Amino acid sequence: MKAISIGMLGLGTVGSGVVTIIENHQDKLMHQVGCPIKIKKILVNNINKPRAVEIPQELLTTNANEILEDPEIDVVIEVMGGVDHTKGYLLKALQQKKHVVTANKDLMAVYGTELHTVAAENGCDLFYEASVAGGIPILRSLVDGLASDRILKMMGIVNGTTNFILTKMTKQGAAYAEVLKEAQELGFAEADPTSDVGGLDAARKMTILATLGFSMKVDLDDVKVQGITQITEDDLKYAKQLGYTMKLLGIASRDEDDKVEVSVQPTLLPENHPLASVNDEYNAVYVFGDAVGETMFYGPGAGSLPTATSVVSDLVGVIKNMRLGVNGRSAVTPQYPKKLKSADEIFSKYFLRLHVYDEVGTFADITGIFSKHKVSFEKILQMPLKRKETAEIVLVTHHASLKDYEEILNELKDLPAVKEIKCSYRVERGERG
Known part of the structure; x- marks a missing residue:
C-alpha cells in the first residue's frame, strides 16, 4: 500500500494539532483510508524555533517550492493563514495537481470561487471544513448531510472571542474593556482583536456558510456587519430584564423568491432559545431546512x-x-444567481433604548412616529433617570421592515423630545422567517 504523502504550509497551533492527530491516530486513519499517511515536508518561518510537537528537523523547510513542486506530495494542508500570499501558494499547488485542505476562512471568503474553479480544472479536491466553527462539521453537513433539503435560514455564533466577552459581560455585569483585557490575558482574544470584536471574522464565516447553504455566490461585501464594541452593561441588563440574552449572531436567510440577507450583528435572543445557552468560547450554528426543520450544530x-x-x-x-478516482468532482457550481433583499424586504423585531426629556407629550410624540410607519410595540419599560427632567424608555417592537425602522430612527434623532438614542439591536425569535 503506497503511503499518501502530505506537505504542510504552517506549523502553528492548528498545524501542531494536525501533526499530533496524524501521528497518534495512524491506525485509525489506516483503517479509514486503507494506506499509511506520511508527512513529508512542512513549511515554517524558522526551522530552529521551539515547537509544541517534536518534528525531525529534516521535515522542516523555509522554501515553499520544496512542497509545491515535489511530485511525490499528493496533498497540501494549509494552516499558515494570510490571504494574497497564501492564495498564490494554493493556486500553484492545485496547478501542480495537488489536492488542498485549508483552514483559512479569510482566504476562502474572498477567493473561494477562484480557487474552486482552478481545483476543478485540475481534477483536484479543495476542502475547507476547518475554516468555519473549528471542530464543528457544519460545512460537510450543509454540502452532504442536508444536500437534499432547501436551507431557508442559518443563525450562528461563529466567533469564540466575542461569545466569551458577551458571556462574561452578561454573567458578571462587567464592562466591555475590562472583559476584553481578561480575554486577551487568557488567550481567547488577540493582541489586536479588531477582526473579532468588529464582526469581520464572523462575516467571513457567514460568507462561506451562505454561499454553500444557499448555493449562491455571496461576497464578503454583501454582509452587513456590526461588532460588539459599543455594547454596555446597561444594554445587557435591560435585555435580561425583558427576557433576552445578547449574542453576536451571523444571520443568513432567504425567501421563497431566493432573495437573501446576510448579516453579522449583536442580536437579542429569548433566554429559552438554544443559542442563548451557548457560552464562553463555544460556537453553534442553527439551521432551518424546508424538510428537516430545525437543527443545531454545537462545539x-x-x-x-x-x-x-x-x-x-x-x-x-x-x-x-x-482511492475511488473521483477527485475534483465534489465542487458544485452555485445553482442560483445572487439576489439580495432590499431594506423593505428584511423584517425583524428591534430593541431600542432612548433617553428623553420627561415632559408632557414626549411619549405621544415618540409613539406618533412609530404609528406613522405602522410599527407597534411588544414590550415597554420607562424609568426616571438620576438627572432631573430626563427619563429612559426601553422598548421592543413587533416585526418591522428594516426600511421603516431606519426611517423611524432618523426621525427620532430629529425629535426635540429625544435627548439621545442609546442603543438599537435586532431581536430574533428563532423562526424561519
Missing part, C-alpha cells in the same frame, strides 16, 4: 485539536476520493 469553535480534527477529516475525504 468548540477554535483550539489546536478541535480545528485540527476538521482538517484531518478533510484529509481523509481527499484520500478516499483518490
Whole structure:
C-alpha cells in the first residue's frame, strides 16, 4: 500500500494539532483510508524555533517550492493563514495537481470561487471544513448531510472571542474593556482583536456558510456587519430584564423568491432559545431546512485539536476520493444567481433604548412616529433617570421592515423630545422567517 504523502504550509497551533492527530491516530486513519499517511515536508518561518510537537528537523523547510513542486506530495494542508500570499501558494499547488485542505476562512471568503474553479480544472479536491466553527462539521453537513433539503435560514455564533466577552459581560455585569483585557490575558482574544470584536471574522464565516447553504455566490461585501464594541452593561441588563440574552449572531436567510440577507450583528435572543445557552468560547450554528426543520450544530469553535480534527477529516475525504478516482468532482457550481433583499424586504423585531426629556407629550410624540410607519410595540419599560427632567424608555417592537425602522430612527434623532438614542439591536425569535 503506497503511503499518501502530505506537505504542510504552517506549523502553528492548528498545524501542531494536525501533526499530533496524524501521528497518534495512524491506525485509525489506516483503517479509514486503507494506506499509511506520511508527512513529508512542512513549511515554517524558522526551522530552529521551539515547537509544541517534536518534528525531525529534516521535515522542516523555509522554501515553499520544496512542497509545491515535489511530485511525490499528493496533498497540501494549509494552516499558515494570510490571504494574497497564501492564495498564490494554493493556486500553484492545485496547478501542480495537488489536492488542498485549508483552514483559512479569510482566504476562502474572498477567493473561494477562484480557487474552486482552478481545483476543478485540475481534477483536484479543495476542502475547507476547518475554516468555519473549528471542530464543528457544519460545512460537510450543509454540502452532504442536508444536500437534499432547501436551507431557508442559518443563525450562528461563529466567533469564540466575542461569545466569551458577551458571556462574561452578561454573567458578571462587567464592562466591555475590562472583559476584553481578561480575554486577551487568557488567550481567547488577540493582541489586536479588531477582526473579532468588529464582526469581520464572523462575516467571513457567514460568507462561506451562505454561499454553500444557499448555493449562491455571496461576497464578503454583501454582509452587513456590526461588532460588539459599543455594547454596555446597561444594554445587557435591560435585555435580561425583558427576557433576552445578547449574542453576536451571523444571520443568513432567504425567501421563497431566493432573495437573501446576510448579516453579522449583536442580536437579542429569548433566554429559552438554544443559542442563548451557548457560552464562553463555544460556537453553534442553527439551521432551518424546508424538510428537516430545525437543527443545531454545537462545539468548540477554535483550539489546536478541535480545528485540527476538521482538517484531518478533510484529509481523509481527499484520500478516499483518490482511492475511488473521483477527485475534483465534489465542487458544485452555485445553482442560483445572487439576489439580495432590499431594506423593505428584511423584517425583524428591534430593541431600542432612548433617553428623553420627561415632559408632557414626549411619549405621544415618540409613539406618533412609530404609528406613522405602522410599527407597534411588544414590550415597554420607562424609568426616571438620576438627572432631573430626563427619563429612559426601553422598548421592543413587533416585526418591522428594516426600511421603516431606519426611517423611524432618523426621525427620532430629529425629535426635540429625544435627548439621545442609546442603543438599537435586532431581536430574533428563532423562526424561519
